[in-house]
Amino acid sequence: MTYIRPAFRHPDLPRNDLGFTRKDYEGAISTLCAGCGHDSISAAIVQACFELSIAPHKVAKLSGIGCSSKTPTYFLGNSHGFNSVHGRMPSVATGANLANRDLIYVGVSGDGDTASIGMGQFTHAVRRNLNMMYVVENNGCYGLTKGQDSATADIGSASKKGEPNHFEPIDLASIALQLGATFVARSFSGDREQLVPLIKAAISHRGFAFIDVISPCVTFNNNPKSTKGYEHVRDHLAATGTVDFVPFKQEISTEYEAGQSKEVTLHDGSVVHLHKADPELDIHSRRSALRLIKDYKAKDQILTGLLFMDEDSQDLHEILGTSKTPLRDLGVAELCPGQKVLDKLNESLR
């Protein structure tokens, strides 16, 4: 029985700018089914945070309920975490973010937690442009309750039980685009090369960064008639292009063909470099993204990659004009300035 990960690691593990190795970003060993796409996403988050040299204590992981929402236990074991009520992660994230704007917020949710019970919460977090990365680990089924179709299951897709789904699916990327998300991407758990730079860009983006990651449920929804199994997704995958994330201060060394590439500089100086596979895509246009998602779907293809971003967006703190100092750092003197200040304020309103 080895449900224990050995302590030994590769003796030559690289170290990042903080002197940490990947091991410092790992979490507990996963208890999900062997082969679950979610574990790949956890590994991608570990890799991205390692490469970004993020201090683990500067990250807060938030989740709701479901297989997906269990995963924060399996990555960033040295970070803060909050496992909330089903579908209520956006509220908790909003509260945490307003209290301490200095942390990096990583929200992990599933198709049930976001598109069903948490739909109301999700939409409002999007429209408020809460500064966080919101990852949906989308497997089209309720894995934790034995694989019933979820709200993102495609029409005609059949899970292990064999019954085709009759209901129109919710496309979370399209909804996020419509509600004003300022960074929208879609990816596949089995495409690490695409997913890691997308996560790095999403974490670096200021505002609501949404990534819909198709993540096969190996136990209940990985059969030939499912549209979210490994085989189907691989066979129907299309990408908007390849994304490179170049951190601030690092020279851009790759050369790109003119006309096919797009460079976006983020607020922290890092650069997202999109090498477009489809020249139709304009990543600054929601309409372009929405149209392409539909076009590819009509061709029975799943469009992945970076779909839209607005690097100059204003996040919730800027819209509300909140204190630059995190609320939790304000002392009694700042929070309760006393009768004189209150009187003065009241006077100004007369």
Next chain:
Amino acid sequence: MKATNIQDPEYFHKVVDCQYACPAHTPVPEYIRLIAAQRYTDAYMINWESNVFPGVLGRTCDRPCEPACRRGRIDEEPVAICRLKRVAADNKGDISDRMPIIPKKKNGKRIALIGGGPASLTVARDLMPLGYSVDLYDDQRAGGGFMRSQIPAFRLPEEVLNDEVNRILDMGVITHFNHYVDSLKTILDKKYDAVFIGSGAPRGRDLDLPGRQAADANVHIGIDWLSSVAFEHVESVGRKVIVLGGGNTAMDCCRTARRLGGDEVKVIVRSPFAEMKASPWEKEDAAHEGIPIMDNHVPQEFIVEDGRLVAMRFDRVKAVYDESGSRRLVSTGEEPVIVPCDDVLVAIGQENSFPWIERDVGVEFGKWDMPIVDETTFQSTNPTVFFGGDSAFGPQNVITAVAHGHQAAISIDLHCQGESVAKRPPPGVTLVSQKMGIHEWSYDSQVENDDRYQVPQAELEFTLSNRKLEVELGYDATTAFQEAQRCLNCDAQTVFSEKLCIECDACVDICPTDCLSIVVNSADEDQVRQTLKMPANNTEQDIYVSADLRTGRAMIKDENVCLHCGLCAERCPTAAWDMQKFYYSVSKAGQCG
């Protein structure tokens, strides 16, 4: 790259680093698991089949397995393989009913063994059960060769040696002890069907310096002196002793001198300390007994006063390396160093010597006056004469001699049966899944974090006053279990079936040491090695390449630091990875068909 051919037994054999490095290819992880299970007799028998002298080797082996041990690449120190072997030998039960049956009716073939050391005894051990009649000639009064005459009793108690030597002689070997063979011709004239020469490298090198002749009474050749001590011809040594040389014989000489009355014993060696030939643990043991090692001192003169040795003169040197890395010892120009002494033991190497082999009996000699011996068959240019052990290719060690003996026995058997000696038998190989359940394997796959356990030693006050008192006490059962659990079970092989793989990355992500990658294959191995999740920079270790997967990529495993923890197989939803126990045994004489 082409997909790795795992049907070739040598691929997985190489993954079991310890077994691969062992000249006799003893299945190490298998017997270590048996020791952990306290099945000492079974563990002993695996050893006995393979290396014939587990009790001797568990105390004295040069341990080529330990520097090779995978644990040494991920942890500070390798598994204490050698001392675990001793645990099996010390705690074994009665094995008489497990000994091979010696046929009463002989096969009519007669074999002569010249020399009674490990190589000859191994030949006897392999040929006796096949019905051969074996005559063994040795000039000592008992069998064992250098194991008896060179290895001091405080490292190897005589009972242990006798037990293992006699087990072979008791098979019915006809012994001719105290019989120095001074002519190969007379042996050949006795019309043996084959003659095996395992006469060792019996001549210790001397040091021809000014004063050597005058000091002769107090200058001793190390191996001869050790032998005289072993056979109790010498019982004391002067108070101040200089041991010249930096190999394991020098270590045995200095520690023996310490026990025979030498209370100021110094080892003085030409080379820098780090480049001494002695095994690190033997140097440690000498240091533990208060014996200083003076390095970078080149001996120049035996100083004799009034017809008696009183001191030696040394020149201080430093090592200088040229571009090709070869070393020169250059005098520092400092004042010479005079070291007073009563006796000097010269342990600066030993040589082969064949004055007793006539040069007209068909055994041809080549470079350095060494016989021409085939490296696979051990046959000389006289087809009935075979060599093995130190006499074949120069001084090595016990385990190498055993390996030679096994191979020579195969050749002798083939030769006597009228077959070609080139027809080598393939190894015996099994590869069986160890899966017992979802998270359950038939071996303890969990990797222990413990550091290597020290072997306890007897107190110096007792060991230094009794030359026959064994210094090392050996592991007790609890410590042996803990040390055995440090073994990574490298024979539990990761076996991959590409047809089952769905490329979910679960194995790649779970692997604690980043051995696995799913990448695009290419023809250039160096390039493939660099594209892996962790570059496979240790080119001595193979990479395991699958055939193309569904996406056209390949699963590639760097064998280098795999912990054999089985997590890849546990996390695999389709059982594309499986842990399969690989058992590799070198075939012995009589197993050719």
